[in-house]
Structure formats: C-alpha cells, structure tokens
C-alpha cells in the first residue's frame with residue numbers, strides 16, 4: 001500500500017477562535033456556530049456523521065445531511081428500512097458529529113431519535129427534485145442489488161408509474177434527534193482546546209468545561 005505521510009498535519013496550530021462566551025441553550029449555540037460555518041464558506045456545513053448501534057451492539061457511522069434545526073433538536077431524512085433505519089428501530093440512541101475545518105470547530109451530540117410527523121416528511125419530500133423522489137422509491141437502501149442496471153430498471157419503472165406527482169414512499173421520512181448531550185470544541189493553540197459540554201437535566205442544561 002502507498003505510504004501517505006499522515007503526520008504531515010500533526011503540528012497544525014488552531015488559531016481561529018476561542019470559546020469563552022456560551023449561550024445557556026445548546027441548540028441556540030449550535031445555530032450560532034452553524035450560521036458562522038455557512039458564512040465562512042465551510043464545505044458542506046450541514047454534513048453530519050451519525051452513528052447508530054445495532055441490536056448486537058455494533059456501532060456504524062455514515063454521513064447524512066442535517067436539514068433543520070428545531071427547538072427540540074436536529075432533523076435528517078432517510079430510508080426507514082435502511083441499515084440505519086433498522087438499527088434505530090431496535091435502538092433509538094444516536095450520536096452525531098459535525099466538523100467544520102474552516103472555523104476549527106467540532107460539535108458532538110448524543111440523544112434519541114423519533115420519527116417526525118408524516119406531514120412534515122410529506123412537505124419536505126414534495127420539495128425535492130423529481131429524480132430524488134423517484135430514487136426514494138427505486139432504491140431499497142442498504143439491500144444487496146444484482147448490478148447497476150437492476151437499479152436503473154427500477155428507476156424507469158417508477159418513472160412510468162408516477163408520470164406526474166410522486167407520492168412519498170411510506171418507508172422514507174425524517175428523524176428528529178432529541179439531544180441530551182452536546183459538546184462544542186474550538187481548536188486552540190498548543191492543543192489547549194476549548195471544550196464546553198451541555199448535559200440535559202430535566203428542563204435545564206448543565207454546562208461544564210472539560211479538559212482538552
């Protein structure tokens with residue numbers, strides 16, 4: 001295997017900010033950082049890595065797009081029958097991670113998912129491009145398929161079945177992550193990073209600083 005020098009960036013300094021002032025609510029804090037990530041042109045600021053755990057305790061991670069920040073948590077959309085969907089069916093605990101390199105920030109959160117109201121999924125599905133809508137019907141996400149042609153054949157079939165409006169497949173929709181834990185990480189000089197955690201205590205959030 002080719003040897004890539006993985007130590008090349010080991011001594012990078014983090015100098016872009018500090019975390020001295022934080023809001024009492026982590027979702028507002030998240031909103032603020034997310035907004036800054038957009039303004040500073042972080043690539044794909046809404047890309048988040050979510051990890052789920054299977055019934056036998058095997059963790060599994062993948063990227064999804066975070067679509068909405070609500071007062072209750074963060075929303076993403078997927079196939080309810082996918083690998084992640086099956087994991088979440090048996091174990092609704094989830095973790096999510098954002099890394100914004102431009103601002104040298106990382107946000108980690110942990111919580112439980114619930115499926116969002118069908119009407120909310122309907123509204124978002126209706127706003128998607130037709131090709132994505134057809135894809136949601138044609139792709140049995142995470143199942144084995146014979147080859148690419150088999151997938152494309154299914155696309156053609158659903159194109160023919162739904163020449164006009166495409167209804168939302170019942171197995172496709174949104175999840176709301178209801179977080180009980182947040183960590184905001186701001187890179188600092190000399191690896192003395194700022195890390196502020198929020199732990200849910202009933203209706204309130206306990207805030208603490210942890211060592212880098």
Ligand SMILES: Cc1cc2nc3c(=O)[nH]c(=O)nc-3n(C[C@H](O)[C@H](O)[C@H](O)COP(=O)(O)O)c2cc1C
Pocket residue numbers: 044047060061062063064065066076077078079082083084085141142
């Ligand atoms: C940048 C990016 C964005 C993605 N967004 C989504 C998404 O919003 N929803 C989704 O189901 N999969 C999304 N995917 C695909 C997932 O990473 C994954 O391949 C798929 O959901 C199947 O995962 P699973 O087999 O663990 O269920 C995205 C992948 C990338 C690289």
